Amino acid sequence: MRVGVVQFPGSCDEVDALLAAERAVGAGNAELLWHRDRDLKGVDAVVVPGGFSYGDYLRAGAIAALSPAMESVAAFARDGGPVLGICNGFQVLCEAGLLPGTMLMNVGRRFVFRQVELDVVAADTAWTRATRRGQLLSIPAKHQTGRWYAPDETVERLVADDQVVFRYAAGDNYNGSSDGIAGVCNAARNVVGLMPHPEHAVDPLTGSADGLLLFRSPLEAAGVA
Amino acid sequence: MPHARILIRPKAGILDPQGVAVEQALPQLGFQPAENVRIGRLVELDVADATELEAICDKLLANPLIEDYEIQVDA
Numbered sequence: 001m002r003v004g005v006v007q008f009p010g011s012c013d014e015v016d017a018l019l020a021a022e023r024a025v026g027a028g029n030a031e032l033l034w035h036r037d038r039d040l041k042g043v044d045a046v047v048v049p050g051g052f053s054y055g056d057y058l059r060a061g062a063i064a065a066l067s068p069a070m071e072s073v074a075a076f077a078r079d080g081g082p083v084l085g086i087c088n089g090f091q092v093l094c095e096a097g098l099l100p101g102t103m104l105m106n107v108g109r110r111f112v113f114r115q116v117e118l119d120v121v122a123a124d125t126a127w128t129r130a131t132r133r134g135q136l137l138s139i140p141a142k143h144q145t146g147r148w149y150a151p152d153e154t155v156e157r158l159v160a161d162d163q164v165v166f167r168y169a170a171g172d173n174y175n176g177s178s179d180g181i182a183g184v185c186n187a188a189r190n191v192v193g194l195m196p197h198p199e200h201a202v203d204p205l206t207g208s209a210d211g212l213l214l215f216r217s218p219l220e221a222a223g224v225a
Numbered sequence: 226m227p228h229a230r231i232l233i234r235p236k237a238g239i240l241d242p243q244g245v246a247v248e249q250a251l252p253q254l255g256f257q258p259a260e261n262v263r264i265g266r267l268v269e270l271d272v273a274d275a276t277e278l279e280a281i282c283d284k285l286l287a288n289p290l291i292e293d294y295e296i297q298v299d300a
Contacts, residue, residue: 058285058286059288062285062288066284066285095288101290102288102290102291104239104240104291105242105243106242107240107242108242109242109243109246149239149290149291150290151290176240
């Protein structure tokens with residue numbers, strides 16, 4: 001299995017995403033996809049990484065969502081390809097209409113950087129098959145515009161349809177997200193987005209390797225693992 | 226080309242932390258209290274075709290989930 005990581009001007013976590021993917025699928029099996037290229041190079045899974053794509057001008061992720069690479073990622077997603085959006089990548093997927101909701105400034109206004117406990121709510125998505133429902137993952141989060149928001153009726157529908165993938169554990173909803181939601185998926189369950197950074201949690205040396213479970217999940221989905 | 230101003234505001238009911246910060250700062254500066262401070266964006270542009278402005282707002286300038294917009298075009 002090969003993983004592509006989309007790189008925009010202003011991305012900053014694409015290298016960690018690449019290394020995390022390689023830990024899961026093997027060295028040499030992950031590569032960067034430039035934002036101007038429509039060609040996804042035949043990868044089997046796509047990660048849209050964190051950072052400040054296009055300087056976060058206008059709204060976080062708004063310009064990146066309209067890039068040539070994202071047109072191809074949208075088509076890839078519609079065909080059932082696994083797509084993971086992390087932090088700014090989550091914002092991009094929301095702005096592109098591939099995931100429900102959007103992100104607002106943290107309630108506390110500040111940029112927050114902390115290790116959070118994520119509660120796995122749905123373990124049957126393309127990116128959580130290697131986890132189990134109710135499992136707590138220790139993952140770092142770092143952002144200022146990370147308050148996931150959707151209107152109440154949308155949140156109710158997502159809960160009913162089991163599209164909430166992660167919630168912040170009790171006391172960890174530092175950004176004020178609706179219903180404590182840290183990550184969601186699309187109806188087909190192949191596109192997942194979350195604000196915290198699993199790619200920064202792939203080695204016990206830096207505090208946690210729980211993030212690797214996400215990167216291993218597409219392998220299980222593909223029946224490789 | 227016609228000149229347009231687009232006022233983009235946080236939708237009613239959405240918490241605007243920047244507005245709250247300003248609200249809290251005013252009494253600290255010795256001003257009388259203010260309420261319901263909301264901070265949005267102003268986009269000014271000259272456009273060839275003003276009938277495209279609504280589509281421009283929907284596709285790029287505003288996020289309809291969280292923002293309302295108002296288009297003003299100079300006669």
